[in-house]
Amino acid sequence: MAIDCEDQELLDGFLAETTELLEKLDDDLISLEKSPEDADLMNRIFRSIHTVKGASSFLGFDMLVKVTHKTEDVLNRLRKVELRLNSEIMDVILEAVDLVKTLVADIKAGEIVERDLEGTIAKLIPYLSENAVEATVLAPVFAPKEESAPAAASAAPSPAAESESASEPEPAAAEPQQAPPQPAAPQQAAPPPQPKPQPVKETPKPAPPKGGEDLADNSTVRVDVKRLDDLMNQVGELVLERNRMIQLYSDFQTGLDPTGFGDDFGKLSKRLNFVTSELQMQVLKMRMLPVEKVFKKFPRIVRNLARDLGKEVDLIIYGEETELDRSVVDEIGDPLIHLIRNALDHGLETPDERLAAGKGRTGTVVLSAAHEGNQIVISIKDDGRGINPDRIARKAIDKGLVSEEQVAAMGTREILDLIFLPGFSTKEQTTDLSGRGVGMDVVRTNIRKLNGIIEIKNELGHGSEFILKLPLTLAIIQSLLVEVEGEVYSIPLASVIETMRVSKKEFHMIGGQEVLKLRDSVLPLLRLQQAFGVSEVYSERDTCYVVIVGVAEKRIGLIVTRLLGQQEVAIKSLGKFLANLPGIGGSTIMGDGRVALIVDPMGLVGGGAA
Amino acid sequence: METALTKVKSEEYGGELIQLVSFNLEKEEYGINVLMVREIIRMLNITRVPNTPHYVEGVINLRGKVIPIINLRKKFDLMENDYDKRTRIMVMEVVGELMGFIVDEVSEVIRISEKEIQPPPPVVSSGIEQECMAGVINQANRLLVLLDLEKMFTADERRLFTNVG
Numbered sequence: 001m002a003i004d005c006e007d008q009e010l011l012d013g014f015l016a017e018t019t020e021l022l023e024k025l026d027d028d029l030i031s032l033e034k035s036p037e038d039a040d041l042m043n044r045i046f047r048s049i050h051t052v053k054g055a056s057s058f059l060g061f062d063m064l065v066k067v068t069h070k071t072e073d074v075l076n077r078l079r080k081v082e083l084r085l086n087s088e089i090m091d092v093i094l095e096a097v098d099l100v101k102t103l104v105a106d107i108k109a110g111e112i113v114e115r116d117l118e119g120t121i122a123k124l125i126p127y128l129s130e131n132a133v134e135a136t137v138l139a140p141v142f143a144p145k146e147e148s149a150p151a152a153a154s155a156a157p158s159p160a161a162e163s164e165s166a167s168e169p170e171p172a173a174a175e176p177q178q179a180p181p182q183p184a185a186p187q188q189a190a191p192p193p194q195p196k197p198q199p200v201k202e203t204p205k206p207a208p209p210k211g212g213e214d215l216a217d218n219s220t221v222r223v224d225v226k227r228l229d230d231l232m233n234q235v236g237e238l239v240l241e242r243n244r245m246i247q248l249y250s251d252f253q254t255g256l257d258p259t260g261f262g263d264d265f266g267k268l269s270k271r272l273n274f275v276t277s278e279l280q281m282q283v284l285k286m287r288m289l290p291v292e293k294v295f296k297k298f299p300r301i302v303r304n305l306a307r308d309l310g311k312e313v314d315l316i317i318y319g320e321e322t323e324l325d326r327s328v329v330d331e332i333g334d335p336l337i338h339l340i341r342n343a344l345d346h347g348l349e350t351p352d353e354r355l356a357a358g359k360g361r362t363g364t365v366v367l368s369a370a371h372e373g374n375q376i377v378i379s380i381k382d383d384g385r386g387i388n389p390d391r392i393a394r395k396a397i398d399k400g401l402v403s404e405e406q407v408a409a410m411g412t413r414e415i416l417d418l419i420f421l422p423g424f425s426t427k428e429q430t431t432d433l434s435g436r437g438v439g440m441d442v443v444r445t446n447i448r449k450l451n452g453i454i455e456i457k458n459e460l461g462h463g464s465e466f467i468l469k470l471p472l473t474l475a476i477i478q479s480l481l482v483e484v485e486g487e488v489y490s491i492p493l494a495s496v497i498e499t500m501r502v503s504k505k506e507f508h509m510i511g512g513q514e515v516l517k518l519r520d521s522v523l524p525l526l527r528l529q530q531a532f533g534v535s536e537v538y539s540e541r542d543t544c545y546v547v548i549v550g551v552a553e554k555r556i557g558l559i560v561t562r563l564l565g566q567q568e569v570a571i572k573s574l575g576k577f578l579a580n581l582p583g584i585g586g587s588t589i590m591g592d593g594r595v596a597l598i599v600d601p602m603g604l605v606g607g608g609a610a
Numbered sequence: 611m612e613t614a615l616t617k618v619k620s621e622e623y624g625g626e627l628i629q630l631v632s633f634n635l636e637k638e639e640y641g642i643n644v645l646m647v648r649e650i651i652r653m654l655n656i657t658r659v660p661n662t663p664h665y666v667e668g669v670i671n672l673r674g675k676v677i678p679i680i681n682l683r684k685k686f687d688l689m690e691n692d693y694d695k696r697t698r699i700m701v702m703e704v705v706g707e708l709m710g711f712i713v714d715e716v717s718e719v720i721r722i723s724e725k726e727i728q729p730p731p732p733v734v735s736s737g738i739e740q741e742c743m744a745g746v747i748n749q750a751n752r753l754l755v756l757l758d759l760e761k762m763f764t765a766d767e768r769r770l771f772t773n774v775g
Contacts, residue, residue: 532661574659575676577709578659584659587676
């Protein structure tokens with residue numbers, strides 16, 4: 001059923017606020033479970049649910065009101081210490097919150113779906129006292145004024161709400177909650193002394209976590225007013241510098257003071273440089289979101305997983321205030337969930353196994369984020385059993401992913417990288433959480449999409465750590481300009497691991513593949529000149545440069561003629577016509593106005609094929 | 611006001627008036643609806659793009675926007691010649707995308723009535739040039755080929771640039 005709400009603005013406001021509240025709620029609830037005595041936290045949770053209830057009642061979202069009301073009652077009893085919080089209650093509350101999320105997601109999608117509320121509500125009922133049950137049934141759902149419900153109270157009665165109550169045929173004043181925007185047949189048929197079980201439920205039971213994950217919406221931005229002011233200031237500066245430039249040019253043309261021109265121009269370009277970099281920083285900051293946005297759903301996931309797997313886990317989160325570009329934030333959620341699931345499922349042992357191994361019962365998973373130059377580094381570290389390379393190798397051979405000979409030639413790191421192969425799972429018995437045929441290859445694909453790098457640190461018996469290095473933003477990147485036989489290409493610095501000058505004598509051939517012995521590993525090489533069909537302009541030279549790039553867990557050396565230096569470049573699309581060029585990710589405009597192509601290391605490494 | 615003016619004129623000519631930009635390629639004259647042409651610029655530095663069809667000359671920086679450049683001579687399988695001071699890039703919007711086309715020379719904007727457009731002659735040889743011929747304009751002292759650039763790309767090529775990766 002489509003939502004009939006005349007006041008779109010009101011609805012948008014409701015969705016934005018509710019989404020925000022619900023996002024925080026998960027996190028708060030998990031914290032509450034750990035410290036049930038925290039009254040502030042308790043009150044905050046109560047207020048959140050209450051606000052959602054008030055607002056949804058105001059807008060006539062009946063189903064939402066029902067669920068939130070019952071949840072609120074349970075929370076109220078917890079708050080008054082009539083109930084003691086335990087994990088069973090928390091399970092039920094979390095389920096209710098999930099249902100709320102699903103309902104909100106439905107509203108957001110613009111389509112109200114009849115959901116099965118009774119199942120969840122029935123679970124809440126046992127935690128309500130006699131009084132509470134009665135109260136839920138009899139008391140009008142519309143939030144009374146004295147209970148502070150900011151959204152409902154602050155919003156003026158909208159034409160939407162008024163027209164809804166006006167169109168209500170029954171005496172609306174007595175039961176304001178009976179003014180639904182949609183014909184809620186079962187409720188209107190009988191006066192409600194009891195919450196009537198909804199008769200027909202063809203719609204499948206909501207899958208709780210799904211609805212919640214989709215809830216986050218990044219299509220609108222809330223920007224700090226101060227940041228906006230700063231931005232305006234910078235633009236003002238820029239205008240001043242432009243005026244100065246125009247002035248300078250007209251002076252120059254009329255021959256006024258031609259001697260000082262060089263000096264003035266030098267100063268001007270310095271200032272211009274300063275202002276633009278400031279401006280760039282400001283705009284970039286506006287696109288930044290704290291990584292918290294992604295991190296805050298993990299306590300919940302870890303809690304559920306730990307209970308399902310029968311493991312005891314402490315999740316420690318560092319650096320959730322670290323900011324990164326929204327485009328990146330949107331993309332890292334899935335890979336992180338996979339990695340965390342992995343850490344819990346494959347990494348950590350059960351409490352008994354841990355005791356036997358001489359460790360504490362409770363395992364620790366550390367999720368941290370930090371800036372490192374122009375990258376953000378996210379690490380997922382557990383103190384579990386670690387990854388056994390021999391087992392990985394055997395498994396890969398069994399599955400026919402690699403041959404014995406190949407494994408024999410591999411170093412430990414390369415063997416660990418095998419877990420990124422599609423269809424690889426070390427778990428003998430797949431659980432419903434991790435064994436859905438998706439796994440580390442999904443992580444790899446996602447990280448590749450972001451031009452990121454994955455590293456694995458592993459210590460058998462002591463745990464493993466997955467380190468993701470991601471660029472801060474996707475719009476402006478640091479890049480390494482290289483020359484390939486006279487043509488200039490730009491390689492994203494985020495994927496460059498190191499560069500080196502090599503004598504061509506050091507190249508070896510293995511099975512038709514040019515390689516370079518680099519310390520303890522063998523690095524496959526790719527001649528950019530051949531990949532891009534550049535005609536050779538320089539006669540044979542003895543030395544060239546190798547740019548070692550890493551895409552996800554892969555490393556490859558690109559052979560170029562010369563290194564030109566590092567530059568910050570703005571990525572320009574090549575348009576639809578040239579969108580699918582292998583190895584070219586876009587283009588950028590250099591200082592002299594020429595276009596330089598940006599190398600897409602992922603395309604060169606072999607895309608999804610390998 | 612403007613519409614009134616056009617109306618009078620079109621009555622005078624008998625039929626809808628269209629304006630064409632005419633350009634030369636290998637001594638032949640072509641016309642393109644003026645509404646498709648965004649601008650006409652002199653030759654710029656073109657950056658070669660690897661792994662593209664042979665007629666894609668590369669990309670240029672058009673005031674901060676990177677657009678592909680197509681060499682019409684190569685596209686029509688004509689003899690290649692060197693660029694000279696009359697060589698121009700016509701920037702046009704084709705299938706929703708800005709593209710530049712290198713032509714030998716842009717001559718003028720002409721007004722013709724739709725009536726003057728004749729269907730293209732029966733195809734003698736089937737080249738791409740024939741396929742994107744929308745009509746022929748036969749005037750007293752000149753013969754103009756009206757091009758429909760949207761027809762210039764084969765289905766395969768269209769697929770190439772509509773399925774954006």
